[in-house]
Amino acid sequence: MPHVLPRPAASSSGMPAVRAVAVAAPFRWLRAGFDDLRRTPLLSLAIGAVVASIGAFLVTAAWTITYLAPACLGGFLLVAPFLGIGLYAMSRQIERGEPLDAGRAWLSWQRNAGSIAMFGLMLTLAYVFWERAAAIIFAFHYDGEPLVWSRLPSELLLSRRFDGLLLSYFGAGAVMATLVFVFSVVAAPLLLDRPVDAITAVLTSLHCCLRNPGATLLWALLIAGLTALGFATAMLGLVVVFPWLAHASWHAYRDMVAD
Numbered sequence: 001m002p003h004v005l006p007r008p009a010a011s012s013s014g015m016p017a018v019r020a021v022a023v024a025a026p027f028r029w030l031r032a033g034f035d036d037l038r039r040t041p042l043l044s045l046a047i048g049a050v051v052a053s054i055g056a057f058l059v060t061a062a063w064t065i066t067y068l069a070p071a072c073l074g075g076f077l078l079v080a081p082f083l084g085i086g087l088y089a090m091s092r093q094i095e096r097g098e099p100l101d102a103g104r105a106w107l108s109w110q111r112n113a114g115s116i117a118m119f120g121l122m123l124t125l126a127y128v129f130w131e132r133a134a135a136i137i138f139a140f141h142y143d144g145e146p147l148v149w150s151r152l153p154s155e156l157l158l159s160r161r162f163d164g165l166l167l168s169y170f171g172a173g174a175v176m177a178t179l180v181f182v183f184s185v186v187a188a189p190l191l192l193d194r195p196v197d198a199i200t201a202v203l204t205s206l207h208c209c210l211r212n213p214g215a216t217l218l219w220a221l222l223i224a225g226l227t228a229l230g231f232a233t234a235m236l237g238l239v240v241v242f243p244w245l246a247h248a249s250w251h252a253y254r255d256m257v258a259d
Contacts, residue, residue, distance in 0.1 A: 033248025084246030189253035
């Protein structure tokens with residue numbers, strides 16, 4: 001729930017106005033998100049289990065293609081805002097004091113279907129671009145030779161070119177993840193909640209980041225850290241982490257975007 005906050009920035013362009021929030025606000029979003037998770041444990045964890053299963057399937061299927069497995073992990077972060085739409089709707093029901101209705105929550109996207117589909121296409125294109133970039137980076141450093149997982153330990157210890165690969169790979173991934181985060185931090189909840197178009201949603205996300213650089217940077221770090229924890233537990237942690245972050249993202253949107 002939004003607290004007493006500074007006056008939102010005025011908007012003369014018809015775009016939603018954006019509030020300034022405290023740098024530590026992401027911790028409040030996490031607490032509120034966890035409260036929502038506790039109120040909807042079965043539904044939220046079931047969604048988390050589905051998402052974790054999809055992630056595990058993608059990585060398992062790509063395991064023999066060395067660059068593709070980590071690319072799938074990174075790509076997961078790029079499309080995650082779209083996957084949480086049903087969870088945002090459940091948080092909205094809780095906020096409004098409405099009876100929890102999972103069916104209605106999942107169908108709530110229909111009121112703004114065109115714009116939500118366009119946003120999903122944007123994220124999909126970002127995913128495809130990242131996968132191709134990852135392939136090019138690996139091919140450049142290994143002259144087109146495939147790097148197999150069985151040779152990875154020796155490459156880490158003996159090959160100097162692996163240092164360049166890591167720098168290029170994680171540098172490009174960081175740039176891509178930053179761009180997607182900046183343009184999507186509140187976009188999906190906003191598209192669900194209001195009849196705005198996808199461009200308005202991504203520009204509002206950009207405005208949120210520009211007006212709240214400290215809070216949004218902390219939020220990005222918390223998302224990355226918790227998601228990495230989910231990955232490190234062979235995706236099991238994502239069963240809890242994904243719905244928790246999705247519910248918290250609803251509160252981030254409600255905190256930063258004025259009514």
